[in-house]
Amino acid sequence: MQGTNHIRTAALLGLLSGLLVLGSYYLIGNEQGLYIGLALAAFTSFSSWYYSDTAALMAYRARPIARSEAPEIYDIVASLSAKAEIPVPKIFVVPTQSPNAFATGRDPEHATIAVTQGIIKLLSREELEGVLAHELTHIR
Template sequence: MFGNWVKTSILMAGIVALFGAIGAMIGGRQGMLLALLFGGAMNLWAYWFSDKMVLKMYKARQVDETVSPYLYNMVRELAFRAQLPMPKVYIIDEAQPNAFATGRNPENAAVAATTGIIRMLSERELRGVMAHELAHVKNRDILISTISATVAGAISVLAQFGMFFGGRDEDRPHPALQILVMILAPIAAMVIQMAISRTREFGADHEGSDISGDPEALASALAKIDAHAKGIPMQTAEAHPETAQMMIMNPLSGGGLRGLFSTHPSTEERIARLHDLARR
């Protein structure tokens, strides 16, 4: 777990450095300072409002023990085991089996599951999935992923701005180098963001298994989700791919270079690690 945090910290430093570099390309030293201030403002906004925005985006409906006692009581039992405050519980009317957690901290967290995943998985498997999501809450992964996604998106916007408005002065490099950085920086930011997401998924699999006490249940759930999710599109995720990293399984149809640009580790590797954890 400590190793995951070290990797995440290094990756976060890299994505912030890219943000400053783009600002420097556009406006020299002053541009770098303005870019970092802009990034800080975006992160502050994301910290307070991103959870509400994502839940509204997916048309998630909040449930309680009277509306959905099966899911609500399962989450309550797991939250108690994890020594976490009870999060808000949401259901998303989507056929694709998937789930995610959101919120700025454990005291303001929410977990959401699609109707598809509730129908498809056994109680034991769904319990493993919800324990995984609560692990994200416990590890404060949601804040890290939100910041990385926000800064990565801002880098792309800044790069496009710089392509059209970047000028020349003594603080800026040669125009050819500027153009190269403007093209490559958004790609690099996306790769770093995906690496952060993959690192946190491994950690949540491990922590979630500790919470549920059943690594094999999560392994079985991941195998089922992977087998069915690819053939069931999720239109909201396709329209807002920046939210893909929040899900327990990549909801996007995807294409080439999948390993490099995937928001999640390979399902096979995740399952293998969970089986190894169960043996130990």
Template sequence: MGNQLKTTLLLAVMTALIMIVGNLLGGRQGMMIALVLAAGMNFFSYWFSDKIVLKMYQAREATHQQAPKLLEMVQTLSRQAGLPMPKVYIIPKETPNAFATGRNPEHAVVAVTQGLLTLMDRQETMGVLAHELAHVKNRDILIGTIAATMAGAIMLLASMARWSAIFGGGHRNDNNGGGMGVIGMIAMSIVAPMAAMIIQMAVSRSREYLADATGAGIAGSPEGLARALEKLGTYSRRIPMDANPSTAHMFIVNPLSGKSLQSLFSTHPPVEERISRLRGVPPGSVGPAPPPPPKGGDHRQAAGKAFWDRLKGE
């Protein structure tokens, strides 16, 4: 409930930003134009983003012949979550990661990398899949689209305000003794988009915490997801993923390796904090990092490599 309230408050702040920047332009007309344009762009993204992102990462739909255990796990968890069985895709990438997409539970897709299937045991895989199904159950794709729409509107409004100031809109306000003037308008046009981006990322982080908690309930235990996050945090740094920054927020852990201003501009909460919340212990008490994967003798690794080789050969 705390994360739901936080999301609502953040979206309310985003709405206030839209109103503030809209007033800089002297009325509601510019604000409405920006909202319509942003909504149009995000409407397209909402309906077609699943197909775009799956093609972007060369994901292939899993079949019962190729991945019967994976599909059985998804089916079991979907039943426990009270959701329709989603489509399941496998991404031919070594980096362990996963994401969910689709405009609603009836059109959901869960995608996992081959690296995740190679690295995780059954309980850990179930934890990751439950987390992704939690995103579907909590309608996080819809909420993310709303946040993106509002952020896009603020950026368009800020751009309009900046050009208005450059071409004399601010002088008019100065002469009339009202408004913010050229400097104030330009400053707001720079600050507002940054604030919108930070708020949008904060919304994403709050939804990750909620998906962790919901996913632990779906799986029946938080331990599988906690152990999976330990491995994901370690191996995502060791094996960076060639991911598009615009899709980074979709994955269970951030696939990008950049660390500058990570806590402020990251789409994901710190992995250590997520693990500590799942286990109910203070941050820093999550235990040692997982050992590196064995170089031989692990039947799961051998099976995963064979399946990946088949995918690449098709």
């Protein structure tokens, strides 16, 4: 399934990049427009990849959570990260009662796990460990 998502993402970025190139070409009307479109497409694709984690966290109004606020979550993530042989990701909390969690980041060294306040309150330690393990598989 993950391979299919990568293909869909690449296809979408390719389509959007193509639209930028064609749009620039038609707006300017010559070869210079083509080069400007290529530069814009490269810039926007790189920015999307590089800042996607920040954008996702901002969209959900997530904030970093201190270890003192959630030592249990930090212990679970640290233990599971060690087992998966990946760096411990940053941990954020989303201020909503809807139970959810997600992982984001461009690679394991720049990864973040976000959990909602609702999922923290709702799940037992064992259930929360399962959810966090699942999110770490996305990072790995």
